[in-house]
Amino acid sequence: MSQTPVARLQDVTKRIGGRTIIDRVSLEVYPGEVFGFLGPNGSGKTTTIRMMVGLMAMTSGDISIGGHSVKREYPKAASQVGAIVENPEMYKYLTGYQNLVHFARMNPSITRQRIDEVVKLVGLSGRIHDKVRKYSLGMRQRLGVAQAIMHRPKLLILDEPTNGLDPAGIRELRDYLRQLAQEEGTSVFVSSHLLSEMELMCDRVAILQKGQLIDIRSIRGETGTAAKEAGEALFEVDHPDAALGILQGQGSARIVDGLLQLTADRDLIAETNKRLVEAGIRVYGIRAKTKSLEDQFLEVTGGETVG
Amino acid sequence: MVDFWKLVQNENMKIYLRLRTWIMLGIVVLVPILVTVIYVLVSTSDSANGWDMMKLQSSILFSLITIFTVVVASESVAGEFSTGTIKLLLIRPWSRATILLSKYISLLLFSILFSAVCFLFTWGINAALLGAGSDASSVIPATSGYAGHSPWAYMSMYYLYQWIQLVLVVTFSFMISSAFRSGGLSIGLSIFLLFAGNTVTGILSATTHKPWIKYILFSNTDLASYLDGGSPLPNFHMTLGFSLAVLAVYFIIFNAISWSVFMKRDVAA
Known part of the structure; x- marks a missing residue:
């Protein structure tokens, strides 16, 4: 691909107390692709994602998003990213809508109309004014997706997004992510340990094991020639x-x-x-x-x- | 860049949309009303002065307001870590330093609001039921620099000094909250600081005359004693300026720790 990558990880390394958690991981995510980040539990998927969104510092290497270094120009890099890191934890004592207003205030130019639009999109219109405390896990997941896409990010990062979703919910999310990638050109970076799911959802998949990137392969291409x-x-x-x-x-x-x-x-x-x-x-x-x-x-x- | 005020608005929303906050405010309103009404009902003397009662109630309520602000402070940082919402908060296009500042400012606003409500209600109820004339010689000691001044001026200064003490305790709790991310530890240590601090320095100053004692935080928090012409530690030579300088140093140290830890630390779990 000749396009400029939306996200570029260059020799990203994370050491905690002498242990190397992430070892020189390099990869690029291109516009409009659904990129799967696959690895067994404990392989460092979440740690990598935390570094991409600035929750954790890198020991060495760099990550740039939309051309802005997460290390040096964090606010600029972060403005292009929407994410759910692990579970979508929201303020339980606020309503779903208040939660969205809260996060919308932190980004420039998210209008009320945009919030309503996103609420409809994730199918929460009927319950959006209920307190999040009363939401099921699936509804929280939807609210999590809503807060992540509200500002139309160039890169959407989802950490194990299908956790706690029922089969219908998983299918809906999968369709939605593909639609987002195809129609809005959003790049989606999804981590998971569920292989079959990644197969259905992703264009390319990177496989991580013990903090090292073992392989990056294109999925659609191979099934076509078989x-x-x-x-x-x-x-x-x-x-x-x-x-x-x-x-x-x-x-x-x-x-x-x-x-x-x-x-x-x-x-x-x-x-x-x-x-x-x-x-x-x-x-x-x-x-x-x-x-x-x-x-x-x-x-x-x-x-x-x-x- | 978006207006910084929106971040403060967010923090305010998270404080004032909780029932807890309104219960706290209710207590600050109810305590002076109850105390004064009961006093009026059971008291046989009519020598009580509204200003005296206001000062007494205010000193009690300030401990309470300090505790309330400490609770909100610990929730504001440590609470977001324990519920995991901190992750969604920190992945926005804002530096961590700015987000922490918005939290700190919302806490100061909270304490100012509560102090104002406290002032208003302790004055209102006591003026209404006990009377608060302009002569308040009983509430201002003869030794005070404010002797002969209006009780308004005296009480305003009293509130200011109490509020400075509150800010120190809350800044301390904010530091524990951001450094250890433990709400319980933050609340516990701050309450200890608030109540045991004076006792500890009292014992120290009675048993030893080492000059370093006056540099301890507790030795300087009781600024109200300067208002009455004394000093927090009568055995030592201390001035208001000295105490303010010591408090300023602690203030800077506490905040430096809060910010440096909050900005550096990895957010895991």
Whole structure:
């Protein structure tokens, strides 16, 4: 991509008491992309986000947002960012609306109309004048999103945004983030340890483990090419052993978890199916074994869950 | 840049939209009314002067107002850390120093409001029920520099000195609140400072005559004693100017600690 990045992390390092929590992390987030920040619990995702929004100081390296250094020009950098860091903690003794007014006052030029618009957008119109104390976690999450997008930030940072949301809420949030990225050109930086979710939501994903960036990969690109090239195909058949005998000629055929698996492109899959059916094997299903992000993730992190 | 006043407005909103604040204000209003009404009902002598009663009630209420302001101060910083709202507050396009300043100013405004309400009600009820003529020789001691002056002038100075003491205690609590982020510790230590301070220096000054005692914070907070022609520690040579200078040094140190810790510290948890 040739665009100027909205956020740039350069060799960001954080040491606390001799322990390196974040080790020379460098990455760039471009306009209008949904960037996933993936890592097992304790890998340093939240710490990185805290440094991006100025809640924590960096030991070395620098982060710039919209070209402004978080270290040296914090107010300028912060004016381009909307964020929820961990849980969206609001003032419980204020109403949802009062909370929004509170945060709106801290940014220039947020009108009352804009607040109303955002309230409608996150679907809180009916309850916005209730005290936050009475909100469910999902409603607080929505209010959190509202305060984060109110000032139309160039970069939206969400730390584990689907925590506590029900499936409908997760889906709604996902659709909304994509819409925000596509229609308003907002870059979204989302952290999560839920792989499947990141797969659905993000354009690119960075994988963090033990404070080190292991990999940055584009998600959309890979799933697009998978169909044409040879991949692993799985056949669900009534007698896998017999089927394997029929396919002796094909070197890659083997049985995995009771399924017949072989490396094949589209034509070979059809051909194999024909051969099996003609030999009297009942074929119940055929599917391509795509490598999910989860497999890739476990592959690069070596299956570790806590870094 | 947006108006700094909006930040103070935010802090005010967080103070005055809480029921607690109005209960505190209610107490400051009710205490003088109750005390004076009960006094009028049970007292057999009619020698009471409204100004005397006002000064007595004010001295009690100032301890209370100090505690109230300390409670609000500890909530203002430590409270935001414990609820986690500090994160959403600090990611706005403002420097931390400015945000802390808006909190500090809202506290001073709070204490000024409460002191004004206290002045108004302690004067109002006592003037109404006990009478407050312009002759108030009983409330102003003969030794006072204000002897012969109007009781208004005397009481105004009394409030000013009490308020300076309050500011010191609140600044101390603000420092604990921002340095340790513990509301309980901040309230506890400040109340200790308020009540035990005078006792501690009293004991020290009675048992030793080391000159450093007069540089202790507690030795200088009781500014009202200068008003009556005395000094907080009668055994030492101290002047109002000296005490104000000592308090100013403490004031600067407390605030320097509050700001430097608040600006540097990582916000985790």
